[in-house]
Amino acid sequence: MIDLEIxxxxICHALGKNEVQPESSIYQAYKIDSGKKIGSNITVNEGLCSLVGFSPSDFKQADYxxxxxxxxxxxxxxxxDLSSDYKDCMKATKDFDNEDLTYAQMILKNKDKAKDFVHTKIWSEVISExxxxxxxxxxxxxxxxxxINFSNDLSYSFLIVLKNSQDPYELEIISRKLKGMVRHQIKVVNxxxxxxxxLIKIS
Incomplete structure (x- = not known):
């Protein structure tokens, strides 16, 4: 029997550049990712991935x-905390939403083609991750x-947590991009x- 208490x-972000303490929450969840994250006085143990017999390299996995x-x-x-690829996508999306023709002309010199390129090609890698x-x-x-002999079918939802410094407009953009990624509920928050x-609060 696997004890989830282990x-x-x-819920804690990875330690960011120039951060003394990682951004964290008072709320708890169960760790999936078996990677180690070490901040000031915070050490993350192995996650569920290893406990059920998988190697961390077998799958891409969320944090909790x-x-x-x-x-x-x-x-x-x-x-x-958003990768550089994501930030590039965000920059392009913001420029197009703001009708920045200069930026559009810089890519393929055609606004419609450039916009389609950003939305379908560049974003695809981020969404795929x-x-x-x-x-x-x-x-x-x-x-x-x-x-644990739990045989009921589960309904899944996906919660993406960005840092508090993230622009609310960017939360809206990524929510829009991920909508339809899967047929289940997806929410993006700080x-x-x-x-x-x-979903629930555990102590």
Whole structure:
């Protein structure tokens, strides 16, 4: 029997550049990712991935999950400080939304073609990363459920948590881009708004 208490910890971002303490929440969840994150007085233990017998290299995986066995719901939680690829996508999207013709002309010298290129080609890598973490995390959680003889079908949702410094407009953009990624519910929030978005609160 696997005890989820072993992988329970405060929801915490990776330690960012020039940060003394990683941005974290008072709320807890169960760790999926088996990578180590070490901040000031914070050490992250192995996650569920290793405990159910997978190697961390077997799947892309999100950071955390919550499980409501009574209502057959699971929530996958990914914390992100946004990669440089994402920031490039965001810059281009903002420019197009603001009708920045100079930027559009700089790419292919055709606004319509450039906009389509950004939305379908550049964003595809970012969205693919989230999709891979989504499906990899489901595989890990499903194996855990089999090991504890939980046979009910789970309904999954995806919560993406960005840092508090993130522009609310950028949250709206990434929510729009990820909509339709999977047929399940996806929500994008800042760390400070976690309390309104968690599937359940555990202590």
């Amino acid at each position: 992988v329970k910890e405060p 999950f919550l499980l409501d066995e009574i209502n057959n719901n699971a929530q996958i939680i990914e914390l992100s 989230f999709k891979n973490k989504w499906f990899g995390s489901i595989a890990i959680i499903e194996r855990y459920c089999r090991k 760390t400070k708004n976690l309390d309104k978005s968690l």
